[in-house]
Amino acid sequence: MITPVIYTKIPPSDPALVAQAAKIGVADLHEALGAVTGRMLLMGTRLRPLDPSKRIAGPAVTAFNWPGDNLMMHQALYLAQAGQVLVMSNGGGVQGALWGELAAIHARDKGVAGLIAEGAVRDCDALLAMGFPVWSTAIHASHPDKRGAGAVNVPIVIDGAIVNPGDIIVADGDGVLVIPPEHLAHAVKGALERGKKEEEIKRKLASGASLFELMNLREAVAATGAEIRDTTWQQDRAK
Amino acid sequence: MITPVIYTKIPPSDPALVAQAAKIGVADLHEALGAVTGRMLLMGTRLRPLDPSKRIAGPAVTAFNWPGDNLMMHQALYLAQAGQVLVMSNGGGVQGALWGELAAIHARDKGVAGLIAEGAVRDCDALLAMGFPVWSTAIHASHPDKRGAGAVNVPIVIDGAIVNPGDIIVADGDGVLVIPPEHLAHAVKGALERGKKEEEIKRKLASGASLFELMNLREAVAATGAEIRDTTWQQDRAK
Amino acid sequence: MITPVIYTKIPPSDPALVAQAAKIGVADLHEALGAVTGRMLLMGTRLRPLDPSKRIAGPAVTAFNWPGDNLMMHQALYLAQAGQVLVMSNGGGVQGALWGELAAIHARDKGVAGLIAEGAVRDCDALLAMGFPVWSTAIHASHPDKRGAGAVNVPIVIDGAIVNPGDIIVADGDGVLVIPPEHLAHAVKGALERGKKEEEIKRKLASGASLFELMNLREAVAATGAEIRDTTWQQDRAK
Amino acid sequence: MITPVIYTKIPPSDPALVAQAAKIGVADLHEALGAVTGRMLLMGTRLRPLDPSKRIAGPAVTAFNWPGDNLMMHQALYLAQAGQVLVMSNGGGVQGALWGELAAIHARDKGVAGLIAEGAVRDCDALLAMGFPVWSTAIHASHPDKRGAGAVNVPIVIDGAIVNPGDIIVADGDGVLVIPPEHLAHAVKGALERGKKEEEIKRKLASGASLFELMNLREAVAATGAEIRDTTWQQDRAK
Amino acid sequence: MITPVIYTKIPPSDPALVAQAAKIGVADLHEALGAVTGRMLLMGTRLRPLDPSKRIAGPAVTAFNWPGDNLMMHQALYLAQAGQVLVMSNGGGVQGALWGELAAIHARDKGVAGLIAEGAVRDCDALLAMGFPVWSTAIHASHPDKRGAGAVNVPIVIDGAIVNPGDIIVADGDGVLVIPPEHLAHAVKGALERGKKEEEIKRKLASGASLFELMNLREAVAATGAEIRDTTWQQDRAK
Amino acid sequence: MITPVIYTKIPPSDPALVAQAAKIGVADLHEALGAVTGRMLLMGTRLRPLDPSKRIAGPAVTAFNWPGDNLMMHQALYLAQAGQVLVMSNGGGVQGALWGELAAIHARDKGVAGLIAEGAVRDCDALLAMGFPVWSTAIHASHPDKRGAGAVNVPIVIDGAIVNPGDIIVADGDGVLVIPPEHLAHAVKGALERGKKEEEIKRKLASGASLFELMNLREAVAATGAEIRDTTWQQDRAK
Helix, strand or coil: CCCCEEECCCCCCCHHHHHHHHHHCHHHHHHHCCHHHHHHCECCCCCEECCCCCCEEEEEEEEECCCCECHHHHHHHHHCCCCCEEEEECCCCCCCCCECHHHHHHHHHHCCCEEEEEEEECCHHHHHHHCCCEEEEEECCCCCECCCCCEECCCEEECCEEECCCCEEEEECCEEEEECHHHHHHHHHHHHHHHHHHHHHHHHHHCCCCHHHHCCHHHHHHHCCCEEECCCHHHHHHC | CCCCEEECCCCCCCHHHHHHHHHHCHHHHHHHCCHHHHHHCECCCCCEECCCCCCEEEEEEEEECCCCECHHHHHHHHHCCCCCEEEEECCCCCCCCCECHHHHHHHHHHCCCEEEEEEEECCHHHHHHHCCCEEEEEECCCCCECCCCCEECCCEEECCEEECCCCEEEEECCEEEEECHHHHHHHHHHHHHHHHHHHHHHHHHHCCCCHHHHCCCHHHHHHCCCEEECCCHHHHHHC | CCCCEEECCCCCCCHHHHHHHHHHCHHHHHHHCCHHHHHHCECCCCCEECCCCCCEEEEEEEEECCCCECHHHHHHHHHCCCCCEEEEECCCCCCCCCECHHHHHHHHHHCCCEEEEEEEECCHHHHHHHCCCEEEEEECCCCCECCCCCEECCCEEECCEEECCCCEEEEECCEEEEECHHHHHHHHHHHHHHHHHHHHHHHHHHCCCCHHHHCCCHHHHHHCCCEEECCCHHHHHHC | CCCCEEECCCCCCCHHHHHHHHHHCHHHHHHHCCHHHHHHCECCCCCEECCCCCCEEEEEEEEECCCCECHHHHHHHHHCCCCCEEEEECCCCCCCCCECHHHHHHHHHHCCCEEEEEEEECCHHHHHHHCCCEEEEEECCCCCECCCCCEECCCEEECCEEECCCCEEEEECCEEEEECHHHHHHHHHHHHHHHHHHHHHHHHHHCCCCHHHHCCHHHHHHHCCCEEECCCHHHHHHC | CCCCEEECCCCCCCHHHHHHHHHHCHHHHHHHCCHHHHHHCECCCCCEECCCCCCEEEEEEEEECCCCECHHHHHHHHHCCCCCEEEEECCCCCCCCCECHHHHHHHHHHCCCEEEEEEEECCHHHHHHHCCCEEEEEECCCCCECCCCCEECCCEEECCEEECCCCEEEEECCEEEEECHHHHHHHHHHHHHHHHHHHHHHHHHHCCCCHHHHCCHHHHHHHCCCEEECCCHHHHHHC | CCCCEEECCCCCCCHHHHHHHHHHCHHHHHHHCCHHHHHHCECCCCCEECCCCCCEEEEEEEEECCCCECHHHHHHHHHCCCCCEEEEECCCCCCCCCECHHHHHHHHHHCCCEEEEEEEECCHHHHHHHCCCEEEEEECCCCCECCCCCEECCCEEECCEEECCCCEEEEECCEEEEECHHHHHHHHHHHHHHHHHHHHHHHHHHCCCCHHHHCCCHHHHHHCCCEEECCCHHHHHHC
């Protein structure tokens, strides 16, 4: 048997950069990572926010829990520090809520930035009332055991994306993105530049420009080989 | 290879009727089409509103996009006019958001009525803040290419329903309905009549009548052959 | 053919206990039932609230409807009394909304506590506006027939849980729980005790205690055999 | 906490009738129960046979297992007798295979008729090689604990259908049906009659008759109000 | 209400071309239609073959059935002629098997080529034994009514693709493709050319050539901008 | 933008151990890794074998492909050597088959052990006929582009499990397991020991022993606190 390990530490990250990332949001940072890397680092659509207006960023404290059990969540919450994001998996399955009100109160008091869970959360009324940010793959009230083996601060998978401990998690109404610390400065810089270009486009749109022309898409369309017909499909077919 | 086509026009429709349809909503118009036709024209439950309080109606400008790409969305947005509804598919899959903030700003400024997407949207915070109506099968931030072949203003499928260009789209918190223009007057007239009957029922309910009796359902129940027993299942079984 | 039966009565329950259950909510009552019984009585995650802030409790009036039909819902609504919860199934499938505005108006006027539906509901704008509590597995506008055979006040399955007529249904933002009447007093008592313990924990958390220590989890973690390493996974692997 | 119970006995059933049911198969017995009762007793489509050519019938020995655990399966297997069918649930989730080679060897040696599992099975190569009949909602190799609480020979839900201990399970390539013992004679008799009618229809079909006419469906079609047009849809629309 | 219509005829097609299409199969014909048109005409992955070794082609006789009902299937089967393919939908939902043994016997005797069903089939043992080709989205034994309204030989949607009556259906172990008759000659010709090229590639592969080089993909890879490193990821990261 | 990388090499592994792993199979190796590590290394149930009787093992050559594209598959196939397993992802979505007949012929000729794909495969008839082992999340015939960016021999996620290049993939009818090379000897040794114990149990079962007693489960059941009643549930409830 390979003994599972609880690592008590995660690699450091730059709080100023993390704070910038939180303001920028998922879509722009994803774009700045490039489409291949960005795609590999974006979680899937099974993960949904409890409150889609929340946006957070912070280094990941990870935990892999036994099915139906959240003991390793508690271990990770114990280790987590202000500004960090708890990232949990139970390997799939909705049984045994990974998170509820008491954990959220303690996390909020410690300054934990939020929770990302492959698994269920409960006490949703309380979580919404206290404003604790949660993204999970399920809402289910079922009893979690507190005796299951697991691992803390090891790499885990959340809805299709690898999270290494210390990776920067950015989450908002569009989903959840994982940024390895070594890519964070690059991503923030790229996203800010992208933001400026988007502001420029917004100004031009406000002056009445066409998005299609601003983006020079006429040639892209021509390159696809599509035929353009100045009629309706219905008239064309009736010929 | 069959060359795909971009049709620049869609058949005309009657703006006054369309405006009435928007007020009536999906459920009543669906009923007025008759159950067979209405069922064939109703989209499925994978499609959900970003904001369920929105309700729109308008003729469809359609686009079929390459997987992971939204170039044809841009072509369709360029062609779309005030009051029209953009109806997009990428043939399934969440990769490559079909829609985001810049497209929504431009669409709003042009007076486009809303977006229906078999595929993902992103920048949800901004879309909600600007109040642009969106129904989609997914929310995902992933990068869309802008080079993929496709077709515009041809028939497409959105979650189980055929949309021909120029078909009237009606969408609200209950889902999305497609009404061919030749059926619109009929549907609106039928739905208004149905609405009057429902108002009459509401008045009678308010006076204390029973819905079961107002709808004369006692005979319908008898016709099913069910046996009625004035006891509980538990008492019956204990005999 | 086994003739299906409409039972007009359900076993009695204690309104005071039911009112207490409504205040307590799903998660705590589920816990008080014990993990095995509680798990068997908790519905699954396909069932979602229309408005997650609602919370209800009441004895179940059940109906099994024909696919695409809601005649038995109408029969059950006719039989339902103030404080009861309508619990409906059509055996799966979204076609034929089980519930809509007129039924909700009548149910509200009769004092019906809410609706739990394995199947679709429609007229969601109106349902939300009138505040009628609904949990369903789908939202779909499709036409329901009113001629289908079925049964009323017999045991049915809703998303994985058995509901016997007269069972107490408790529903909130976390999901839906079924409590057989003979277990209700026990569940309420246990949940209140659990609530007190949670209040005690909240007080201690507010004084700066650690949840991990309050719950004595260090030994539980040790018992899993996990190795604890005071380093990061990254440093460990680089050795 | 409600103490879960292990019942060591199930109600008796008639082996001769059960043997007849196994020969008849799911579809005909389902029909003989009547459409309402038959629908409530038919499991859903998440359940699939490992080998669709198998067909079994026998009284149900039921077990509700802890998520990720199969201790109660072992308890039930210990209690099961020749001709009985093991019916297992873990409340959903694929983690912790409920069944594998050793259990199947022992079950086969005891004469157990087969396994129905809401949950996963493993060692599929061996199960197929030894020909042990299995219907399950998943195939997954994951480790099952053997310490979880649960209950044996109590009512459980398998993919939408209630199974009471002692209910007769019939399973084949079309799915799984539950027949309460008090309905078995009725179901077998009805199915045999139905089988005779089908043989008669097959003879007439073999002589060149039309199924549509044999079943007198022309009037049923007329009663739907459909219009019949002796042309193609394409020609009609082109008018 | 829009009266639904039963069209008794479908447009003609060329049997020789259809026979060629059956030999070629889905993947090559899909490619020959071009990627945009081919994608719009390919059904989705919910549709699976009962026996993946079957391959068929033929013009579509379509039917839209009421949920839980197969009356329109019977009407369509009555109208179907040798070589045609029955294409059925009930608008989703597994209740009410669309197809079973008697229909298959009659269809086989009439020379019907096969069945494509958005919905369930039953009597799978018999269907497999008689070798009747079936692709469906579900296997379920549930009772079908024979009184529901519907339409025959009108356009319908099957798992994401539009089928117009008379469209050529091609189905094999890879799925189901729809070819409008006006595209059939083009598709067959293109697929045969493609087949010849593939034979050429197979010959070269047999002589030891590399597929990567035969397809000239080195430049395509270079054009993506990927960096090529002659080391392992592990060694690179350890730097 | 983070430039994606194509690594041309993967870490070495021990062919003798790999050959042993292939003989042992997924379930036993999973158990030998311990339940926590084993669970993290087991892929999910969306992945199914084309032919469940195949069993393979080999070091992973990984590729992350653009949605709808398989250029990186071709690059990886070019780099793959005899005995290796191709492990592919397109980040989800069925569009653009990752694998087909030509690739399989070339892979077979090179001695590639098999394919694991998060995405679709096509030409299934040919793949089955040539006996090339495939596990995939979908079967779909759709056209793959050959121009998409991606990465080769980097860590990827396949249905919930992380695959690092060079990890040993073991796949059979029960699913797919990932074993890091440093754990392989341990896993093989543990699985062989486990196999011996299972042989011992099989011998005892053959002599008439009870599995429940061989595994000493009576105490485990007692420890759950379940009450044992020597009656039926039905008799107990009737009291």
